[in-house]
Amino acid sequence: MTRPPILDQVAVLCDPTRARILLVLERHELTVGEICEVLVLPQSTVSRHLKHLLDQGWLGVRHEGTRRFYRLDLDGVSPTERRVWMLVQEGVAADPSSAHDLERLEAAMERRRERSKSFFEGAAEQWGELRRELFGSRFDLLALLALLESDLVVGDLGCGTGELAGTLAPYVGKVIGIDSSREMLASARRNLDSCGNVELRHGGLEHLPLENGELDVALLLLVLHHLPDPARVLGEVRRSLRPGGRLLVVDMLPHNDESLRESMGHVWMGFGRDDLAEQFQQAGLSLGAVRALPRGEGQGPQLFVATAFCSEGRIRALEQKRNTATVAAGRLAADLDATDEPELAEPEIF
Ligand SMILES: C[S@@+](CC[C@H](N)C(=O)[O-])C[C@H]1O[C@@H](n2cnc3c(N)ncnc32)[C@H](O)[C@@H]1O
Numbered sequence: 001m002t003r004p005p006i007l008d009q010v011a012v013l014c015d016p017t018r019a020r021i022l023l024v025l026e027r028h029e030l031t032v033g034e035i036c037e038v039l040v041l042p043q044s045t046v047s048r049h050l051k052h053l054l055d056q057g058w059l060g061v062r063h064e065g066t067r068r069f070y071r072l073d074l075d076g077v078s079p080t081e082r083r084v085w086m087l088v089q090e091g092v093a094a095d096p097s098s099a100h101d102l103e104r105l106e107a108a109m110e111r112r113r114e115r116s117k118s119f120f121e122g123a124a125e126q127w128g129e130l131r132r133e134l135f136g137s138r139f140d141l142l143a144l145l146a147l148l149e150s151d152l153v154v155g156d157l158g159c160g161t162g163e164l165a166g167t168l169a170p171y172v173g174k175v176i177g178i179d180s181s182r183e184m185l186a187s188a189r190r191n192l193d194s195c196g197n198v199e200l201r202h203g204g205l206e207h208l209p210l211e212n213g214e215l216d217v218a219l220l221l222l223v224l225h226h227l228p229d230p231a232r233v234l235g236e237v238r239r240s241l242r243p244g245g246r247l248l249v250v251d252m253l254p255h256n257d258e259s260l261r262e263s264m265g266h267v268w269m270g271f272g273r274d275d276l277a278e279q280f281q282q283a284g285l286s287l288g289a290v291r292a293l294p295r296g297e298g299q300g301p302q303l304f305v306a307t308a309f310c311s312e313g314r315i316r317a318l319e320q321k322r323n324t325a326t327v328a329a330g331r332l333a334a335d336l337d338a339t340d341e342p343e344l345a346e347p348e349i350f
Pocket of ligand 1: 157158159160161162163164178179180181184203204205206220221222223226227
């Protein structure tokens with residue numbers, strides 16, 4: 001008779017130390033040092049048995065830097081071995097010495113929890129600074145970008161050198177950056193070289209190079225104050241947003257720093273809620289919350305962030321208004337034709 005494999009498989013579990021190791025590793029993953037503490041055994045003994053169990057597929061290992069955490073991994077053994085382990089486990093767990101192992105295991109786990117708890121108790125005052133030192137001051141805000149739907153098409157209107165487009169690109173389907181300055185676009189192209197899902201288009205915001213409804217989200221960051229006719233641009237934004245699409249505007253609150261007009265060609269010295277509400281209303285966009293942004297380390301005027309959306313109801317109302325106006329203009333033109341007057345252009349709604 002050949003030796004059936006079950007005999008070797010059972011033999012692995014016949015050693016009391018190996019069975020004790022498996023019993024504690026079934027409850028928690030542990031380092032070699034922790035296993036030694038829990039079983040009160042020298043490291044050489046524990047290491048020898050760990051190697052044997054690893055070779056036979058009973059353990060999983062997780063590497064954390066220079067440390068290795070071991071755990072029981074029943075996926076690594078056969079169904080027969082699993083059944084044998086169930087029996088062995090029952091017997092070993094019932095042995096009074098196992099109760100001591102499990103008590104020491106709980107104590108080791110409590111020490112782990114205490115180490116992190118006492119660190120935070122001592123670090124409460126310094127945690128903010130330590131957090132910034134380790135991870136910087138923007139990582140939490142950047143992480144929130146992962147909440148965006150990953151197939152969004154976003155228009156960065158007046159994209160400048162493309163900083164925002166580059167930040168957003170990893171989190172969305174596509175970013176279309178638009179700017180009227182070829183110099184800004186050339187710089188953006190260099191900065192966004194590695195972003196495969198950013199498309200840069202040259203054009204004015206008053207005639208956006210976008211299809212109707214091409215965007216899910218439109219962004220106007222530090223652009224509105226440059227525009228002689230914001231309502232006209234907002235009307236273009238509405239046209240390029242799909243129904244239900246959203247607009248985010250970041251710009252300056254009203255300020256009196258005249259120098260910005262001279263040095264940077266600002267047309268508007270900031271916007272208050274009422275100015276915005278009027279401009280958005282004219283453009284057919286529903287203005288949502290307008291919030292002042294906390295003053296950061298920047299020296300310029302305080303900024304606000306405003307959101308707006310393109311509601312289907314408003315689009316229908318505007319289309320109706322446009323149709324009524326076109327019909328009225330048609331009638332007027334027909335009347336004028338009849339009196340031999342020059343032809344009128346189609347009336348501009350926005
Ligand atoms: C102050 S920069 C802001 C750039 C970018 N949004 C940012 O936050 O860094 C304004 C940008 O808007 C662009 N811009 C201004 N008026 C524009 C217009 N009418 N059409 C297209 N782009 C315009 C400028 O060329 C410039 O790149």
